[in-house]
Amino acid sequence: MAVVVAFPEKAFTRVSSRDKVGSTLVAARPLPKGTSVTAYGSEEIVPEPTMHTLAIRAGAHGVPRDGAEFVSHSCSPNTDLVAVALKDGKLETTTDAAVVHAVVLVANRDIAEGEEISFDYELNEWDMATPFTCQCGNSNCRGYISGFKNATAANQEELLKKATPLILSTVAAAPAAAPAAAAAATA
Ligand SMILES: [Zn+2]
Helix, strand or coil, rough: CCCECCCCCCCEEEEEEECCCCEEEEECCCCCCCCCCHHHHHHEEEEECCCCCCEECCEEEEEHHHCCCCCEEEECCCCEEEEEEECCEEEECCHHHHHCCEEEEEEEECCCCCEEECCCCCCCCCCCCCCCCCCCCCCCCEEEEEHHHHHHHHHHHHHHHCCCCHHHHHHHHHHCCCCHHHHHHHH
């Protein structure tokens, strides 16, 4: 059943990142598991991607809410990506890629005040314009982060368990581009 999504006030603050190159977001206060931390696309959607947008649908890229454009990637993140659609003016969860209006970052465990907020970029990005070598330090770190399309078959299989409707629909539409993932999706 669809769940109505609401955002708490001041869930995060922006700080200089570990590598001092840019900024990152940390929890402004304890965020219990299940908290909707922030979202991409809930306030603005643009036709072309930028450094800070997140793909919502084909040709639709969500602008981050409340200056949340600096959420870090982690291969073992503390938020999940939850797709939502607009219904009667409210954001409700959906699994239908065609109607996704925004992607919400939902705490997948209790997040402590001051803890860096992260999500897994490859759960939503098919082929990233700016790939990078991950330094999340987790035992399951995939190393080079460049988009779902480019992940190994084993990693795609893991990613599919939590991937957004956009990825699931892309896999379904382009089995030749991701044979392993397509096989897993239809298994
Ligand atoms: Zn990593």
